[in-house]
């Protein structure tokens with residue numbers, strides 16, 4: 150019995166070892182199954198080459214004609230000036246367009262407070278702090294109301310009872326207006342994310358994510374959704390993906406430069422079932 154059990158176990162181990170790990174995946178509510186992309190050796194090599202390219206250039210905007218100091222590689226490492234600096238996740242997508250093989254690249258979130266950097270996949274969101282008047286106007290109003298609430302709070306601590314009551318009422322009104330504007334801005338931001346699936350279906354972010362309105366902030370901003378959106382926009386059929394960490398490790402050791410990571414469970418997984426779905430239309 151033992152002799153026959155061993156070959157079976159070996160076969161299973163071998164089979165597992167030859168299958169590439171999953172780079173990103175998510176449950177698709179339509180197909181009622183998980184869709185995924187593998188992290189193939191070629192994808193890992195492309196991610197490692199990207200890391201090496203960035204390090205040898207010394208900057209993350211290595212495809213821009215003029216270097217921009219904001220994207221200097223040193224900004225991704227801890228130093229005396231930046232004692233708390235951590236690195237950033239970079240991702241590559243390998244795909245095909247006709248007979249052509251392409252590699253797309255993305256950084257997670259913003260790069261040093263900037264959403265769009267030449268050569269890197271653009272963000273999915275359209276209402277952004279660096280380019281949207283809607284955002285700027287709402288943000289200014291939120292700041293103004295914050296200052297108003299603070300001033301009223303200070304007034305409520307002095308003066309007669311009636312004056313204190315009036316100041317407290319003003320403070321509460323300002324805070325409530327601030328909350329309303331902030332919530333409305335957040336709704337506009339979510340609404341500004343257009344998500345397209347591999348099959349070509351379109352949805353708003355909160356419709357595409359399994360978590361709906363319960364989606365976490367930053368959903369759609371990681372490497373994987375940006376890469377899938379860029380692939381779709383450029384007519385590239387995704388085949389593999391890899392994400393790796395550039396820069397100083399996180400203090401908890403969860404992120405180490407050059408190591409590979411699967412797309413996150415909190416934000417990406419609930420969205421990627423939709424984005425990876427190959428079904429073109431739902432009838």
Ligand SMILES: [Zn+2]
Nearest residue numbers: 371413416417
């Ligand atoms: Zn993620």
Ligand SMILES: [Zn+2]
Nearest residue numbers: 177179180426
């Ligand atoms: Zn599906």
